[in-house]
Amino acid sequence: MSMRAVVYDKPFTVTVREVEKPKILHPDDVIVKVTTTCICGSDLHMYEGRTAAQAGIVFGHENMGIIEELGEGVTLLRKGDRVVMPFNVACGRCANCEQGKSAFCTVVNPGFYVCSAYGYVSMGPYPGGQAEYVRVPFADFNALKLPPGTEHEEDFALLADIFPTGWHGVELSGFRPGESVAVFGAGPVGLMAAYSALLRGASEVYVVDRVPERLAKAKEIGCVPIDFGAGDPVDAILKLRDGKEVDRGVDAVGYQAVAQSGVEQPNAVLESLIRVVRPTGGLGIPGLYVPSDPGAPDAASGKGYISFPFGKLFEKGLSLGTGQCNVKAYNRHLRDLIIAGRAKPSFVVSHNLPLDAAADAYDKFDKRIDGYTKVLLHP
Ligand SMILES: NC(=O)c1ccc[n+]([C@@H]2O[C@H](COP(=O)([O-])OP(=O)(O)OC[C@H]3O[C@@H](n4cnc5c(N)ncnc54)[C@H](O)[C@@H]3O)[C@@H](O)[C@H]2O)c1
Ligand SMILES: [Zn+2]
């Protein structure tokens, strides 16, 4: 049996073509018929050839759909259940999973230290869900049940990654209600971090980017947009605050950060965060940094050595948290906020497209043009 899927060919080229349909390989597996799967900024690192991703990999780690087939060991789920999967695959039983650190499951990615995901280079043998079907291992743990029907489809799809990841970015910063926050990056993750900060009672949220449509979305939800293309963003924030720094900062950009000129500068955001956050404040860094980057602008960052003013960080007594999001630690509660009508993260969605439109969607999302902010594909 075959199915259609988004396959990576070479840098800047993906094609939708026939691949083998997944089968149950273990009694704990389920097969999900995908109804919605999203393109993520993390996919772009592979798409641009900035990882070791090989041709033939099926992309897609933000997946939801309907259970079509169940392994005989699955106990909590039924055929026909509507589910959304965290982008991380996790076993639910190892020491890290037990402590809610499901992004650092030690079981699911043999041969690597930690971290796994569907359809992602070096993250284990799990084909992506930008396809008609996806196999979900340890399904009782990894599939979160949703109310039946099609209501909130766009909101629930964002529970696979960016809503929990934005929330996690705020959590990592040590945020407390009433504090002020500066979020760097108004991509989907940055917008979700800003939105989470507001949901959690931030007094002020500044959002830095240079893409007009993205800054407009930040403004629409009640944040102060800062265009780093127009001048130094830290100076701009400090000016608006009479020189006072913010309590918390979130890096929702990662290693492909660019300077004001548009040239890549991997430490651009880290440097800004250290300047803009008050002494003893905190930095949350969900933006991705990698131990090796084949397209890095210099040899050191090619090996994941990013230079930043550690002396200033020490002098200010800043704390920082980083790493993949433990989606399982948040997705159930965030789902309930959506059901209760208290959260509507789908404001970030710009496009709903058929799977067959993936090649063009990748191209435009990668160029951050035509308002491509968050693309949902429907196989
Ligand atoms: N930790 C996790 O679990 C996790 C999960 C999902 C995504 N990520 C990572 O989060 C990052 C953001 O993801 P996304 O989907 O929003 O990506 P994206 O590429 O769509 O957005 C990044 C944004 O950062 C902006 N930017 C670039 N340089 C900047 C600078 N110096 N200052 C401010 N903004 C700048 C870009 O204009 C862009 O809008 C990526 O690195 C992604 O890999 C991490
Ligand atoms: Zn993602």
Ligand SMILES: [Zn+2]
């Ligand atoms: Zn585990």
